[in-house]
Ligand SMILES: Nc1nc2c(ncn2[C@@H]2O[C@H](COP(=O)(O)OP(=O)(O)OP(=O)(O)O)[C@@H](O)[C@H]2O)c(=O)[nH]1
């Protein structure tokens with residue numbers, strides 16, 4: 001799972017990135033650093049420890065979330081000059097976007113828009129994401145139109161269908177409806193999946209509040225949710241979370257209690273990403289390694305295999321699947337097999353949360 005962090009300049013993206021990954025990337029009071037920060041956070045999951053106890057593997061590997069933090073204004077999105085192109089490619093490959101909205105007050109660090117307004121900032125970001133998608137759509141439509149002139153009859157229909165679909169999406173985008181809110185059919189979504197449109201991506205909002213706003217946290221969160229019920233929202237104090245992230249676990253927990261910060265930024269963002277963005281975990285087991293994998297809900301068995309290695313997807317034969325709960329009840333694989341709880345599943349199988357899977361493949 002890869003999550004790209006976006007937000008207006010100086011909203012605290014790098015600070016929150018550090019909090020999430022326990023990283024130490026340089027934050028910027030003045031000019032942004034140009035290189036993106038890339039970091040990894042482990043996903044806490046008690047089921048993995050239980051599986052590890054059962055299989056005694058040489059290695060146990062948590063599921064991971066990859067975070068990318070890109071400097072620069074989203075106003076350069078989609079533009080060719082400056083950061084635009086590179087910036088965009090980091091976003092298009094992400095599974096989800098984490099929008100950092102500045103709520104903290106700091107007179108020494110003026111907000112680029114002149115004042116603090118979470119609603120305005122969310123709107124600006126959404127508009128920029130739409131612009132980026134619109135630019136791609138317009139270019140593609142132009143290309144299709146040119147292509148249609150010289151297209152063979154056999155290609156004509158495909159071209160025309162794509163054009164109609166893109167025109168429809170464009171109209172809605174222009175009316176401020178992001179692609180994720182356009183109720184597109186499954187096959188329509190599939191047709192446009194190659195474009196990796198930004199407004200089609202799931203998004204969550206992190207309100208970056210100041211230490212002195214911790215008590216208003218629930219209120220501030222509710223306010224944004226009432227304006228944007230479509231987005232999961234977490235309010236966290238980026239600066240404090242970053243500092244806590246550098247501490248020893250115990251010390252940080254003690255601090256949290258005292259300050260009433262609640263769940264750590266890491267846990268709350270991971271929780272939000274999983275439950276509200278519909279990600280699930282499946283497990284692979286064996287004497288060498290027990291490992292948790294993160295995939296979107298609705299993924300097929302071969303697609304899940306592809307997350308491990310593209311060869312596994314290409315040469316997919318079938319999957320042997322048992323649910324985590326069933327396996328725990330049986331105590332071990334041999335018993336599960338005896339009880340007939342180990343299922344053989346084919347290419348159409350949709351992976352479920354907690355599935356323990358062995359992929360059979362042939363390359
Ligand atoms: N007071 C206060 N300052 C913060 C908070 N979060 C971030 N800052 C400060 O805001 C400045 C910008 O933070 P960054 O994390 O670098 O912001 P950014 O969005 O990555 O900035 P760019 O990459 O330049 O767009 C730094 O000086 C931070 O210390 C916060 O919660 N409270």
Ligand SMILES: [Mg+2]
Pocket residue numbers: 013014015027028032033069070071072
């Ligand atoms: Mg930054």
